[in-house]
C-alpha cells in the first residue's frame with residue numbers, strides 16, 4: 001500500500017488522491033443479483049478500504065471476488081495464510097527460492113504476515129529456518145510457537161554475529177522482506193549458489209532519499225548466487241493449489257497463524273503506520289464492520 005501511494009512506474013498503477021485505497025478484504029454479501037453470490041455469503045477480493053463495496057459483475061471479476069470456505073480457515077486466516085501474504089510466502093519461497101531439504105532459509109520480517117508462513121513452510125520442506133525480527137517477544141514466538149530453528153533480534157544488535165552463529169554453513173535461501181542494512185548483512189553470509197528472493201524492502205518505503213542499494217552485491221558473483229524479485233499477482237492462476245496445501249497444513253497443525261486485528265475504519269492511518277514501527281504482531285487486519293464471523 002505504501003508503494004501504491006507513490007507516483008511513478010511500478011507493477012501496478014498508483015492509487016490516486018481521493019480514490020478508495022486498494023486493499024484485499026473479506027466481506028459479507030448484503031445484496032446481489034449475481035448468480036454466483038448470494039446475500040449472507042462471505043467473499044474475499046480486492047474490496048478496498050471501505051465499509052461497503054458496490055461491484056458490477058465485471059468489477060467483481062477484476063477484484064478476484066471469490067466465496068471463502070470457513071471450513072478451511074477463519075476469515076482472518078483467509079487474509080493471512082490462505083490469502084495474499086500466504087500466497088506470497090508460498091510462491092516466493094518455493095518457486096523463486098527453490099529450497100532443498102537440509103538447506104538454511106533465512107527470512108526477515110519473520111513474525112509478520114509473509115514471514116511467519118515462509119519460515120514454517122521452510123521447516124515443512126525439511127529446511128532449517130532462521131528468522132530475523134524486531135524484539136524478544138517476536139523472536140520467542142517464531143521459535144517457541146512456530147518452530148523456527150532460531151531467530152535474530154535485529155533491534156538488540158548484531159545481525160552479522162547472529163547469522164554467523166545460526167547459519168554456520170551460510171545462507172542458502174534469503175527471503176527478503178526488509179532490504180537495507182539487513183540485506184547487506186545476509187549478502188555477506190551467503191552459501192554457494194544461494195538464492196535471494198526480493199519480496200519487499202519495508203526499511204526503504206518511507207525514504208525521502210534514494211533507496212539504499214546493496215553494498216555487498218559482489219557476494220552474488222563470489223557465491224554464484226542469484227537475486228530475483230517476485231510479485232504475488234503473477235501466480236494468481238495457481239492460488240487454488242497453494243490454498244489447498246496451506247489449508248491442509250493449518251488443519252493438521254503443522255502450521256499456525258497469527259493475526260493482529262485493529263477495530264475501526266477511522267483507525268486505518270494509525271494501523272498502516274504500525275507496519276513501519278513494527279507494532280503489528282502477525283498479519284495486520286483492519287476490521288471495519290461489526291460482524292464478520294460465520295458464513296452461510
Ligand SMILES: NC(=O)c1ccc[n+]([C@@H]2O[C@H](COP(=O)([O-])OP(=O)(O)OC[C@H]3O[C@@H](n4cnc5c(N)ncnc54)[C@H](OP(=O)(O)O)[C@@H]3O)[C@@H](O)[C@H]2O)c1
Pocket residue numbers: 084085088109110111112113114115132133134135138177178198199200201202203204230231232233274275276277278279280281282283284
Ligand atoms: N512482492 C510481493 O508480491 C509482496 C506481497 C506482499 C507483501 N510484500 C512485501 O513483504 C513485506 C512484508 O509484508 P507484510 O504484509 O508481511 O508485513 P509484516 O511483515 O506483517 O509487517 C511489516 C514488518 O516489517 C518490519 N519492519 C518495519 N520496518 C522495518 C525496518 N526498518 N527494518 C526491518 N524490519 C522492519 C516490522 O517487523 P519487526 O517488528 O520485526 O521490525 C513490521 O512488523 C513488505 O516489504 C511488503 O511490501 C511483497
